[in-house]
Amino acid sequence: MAEVKKSKVVRKADQYDDPEYNYQDYWQGRDYEHAAEEMAIRRLLRGRKFKQAVDVGGGYGRLSKFLTKFSDKVTLAEPSQQQLDIAKIYLRDTPQVSQKLLQASNLKMKDGSADLVLVVRVLHHLPDPSPEFAEIARVLQPGGTFLLEFANDAHFLNRIRYGLRGKSVPKTPVDIRSEQNKDDIPFVNHHPKTVIKKLQEAGFEVEATLSGSNMRSPTLKRVLGKKPLLAVEQVMQPLLAPIYFGPSVWLRLKKK
Numbered sequence: 631m632a633e634v635k636k637s638k639v640v641r642k643a644d645q646y647d648d649p650e651y652n653y654q655d656y657w658q659g660r661d662y663e664h665a666a667e668e669m670a671i672r673r674l675l676r677g678r679k680f681k682q683a684v685d686v687g688g689g690y691g692r693l694s695k696f697l698t699k700f701s702d703k704v705t706l707a708e709p710s711q712q713q714l715d716i717a718k719i720y721l722r723d724t725p726q727v728s729q730k731l732l733q734a735s736n737l738k739m740k741d742g743s744a745d746l747v748l749v750v751r752v753l754h755h756l757p758d759p760s761p762e763f764a765e766i767a768r769v770l771q772p773g774g775t776f777l778l779e780f781a782n783d784a785h786f787l788n789r790i791r792y793g794l795r796g797k798s799v800p801k802t803p804v805d806i807r808s809e810q811n812k813d814d815i816p817f818v819n820h821h822p823k824t825v826i827k828k829l830q831e832a833g834f835e836v837e838a839t840l841s842g843s844n845m846r847s848p849t850l851k852r853v854l855g856k857k858p859l860l861a862v863e864q865v866m867q868p869l870l871a872p873i874y875f876g877p878s879v880w881l882r883l884k885k886k
């Protein structure tokens with residue numbers, strides 16, 4: 631794994647427009663991961679109601695649909711036309727979700743026009759997400775809520791792996807592309823402390839943290855099945871959050 635030394639120019643995630651690749655298919659057989667993410671969102675938004683949510687980099691709207699439980703209107707802001715084409719079908723019975731072709735760094739919305747922003751599984755394409763955090767801060771009203779999920783490079787197993795080599799997990803983003811795929815769009819895992827520092831610089835404060843997808847293991851999924859895994863996940867999400875145990879980190883942030 632190579633560390634990303636410099637932030638690159640952010641490119642559109644063009645593999646999501648590749649006719650050979652269908653991101654919706656990726657979710658087949660990943661019921662546990664999907665349910666674990668809905669569990670985290672439900673937990674972080676419990677008892678709250680919003681008027682205008684934005685699902686930034688929302689793909690085909692997998693979680694935009696779920697957001698309608700919490701927000702009157704949802705905008706799916708997504709840079710891939712292919713994802714939006716799939717969304718037209720996936721969201722055909724969900725008129726509360728509108729779809730727009732947009733990059734996270736330029737959301738083309740008025741200042742303070744949203745009260746909730748969701749970003750899930752997008753940060754791995756953004757080695758330096760500072761411009762995107764600044765744009766999200768701009769469109770959120772003061773006191774607005776930002777739910778962010780990202781791939782955690784400092785998860786428990788990785789800390790052990792690094793520790794066995796006498797090293798600590800790098801604070802800079804870690805490139806997880808294989809040598810053959812170095813020309814593809816960026817694919818990085820982030821250190822939670824670095825992400826939180828950038829969020830604070832953009833004007834956010836952390837209100838709540840969860841450790842996500844703690845039981846993500848093909849063997850566990852096969853042996854135990856979804857229901858028991860989710861029961862354990864339910865307990866682990868808040869319990870293990872302070873040590874950033876799982877492969878994904880969830881943050882609920884408030885715009886100051």
Ligand SMILES: C[S@@+](CC[C@H](N)C(=O)[O-])C[C@H]1O[C@@H](n2cnc3c(N)ncnc32)[C@H](O)[C@@H]1O
Pocket residue numbers: 640641642643646653686687688689690691692693707708709710713732733734735749750751752755
């Ligand atoms: C792994 S998918 C996640 C989709 C959705 N959030 C979900 O969890 O189902 C990553 C998404 O990020 C989008 N993306 C990549 N770079 C982006 C950028 N700079 N701004 C906004 N979205 C971006 C891709 O087009 C893709 O739909």
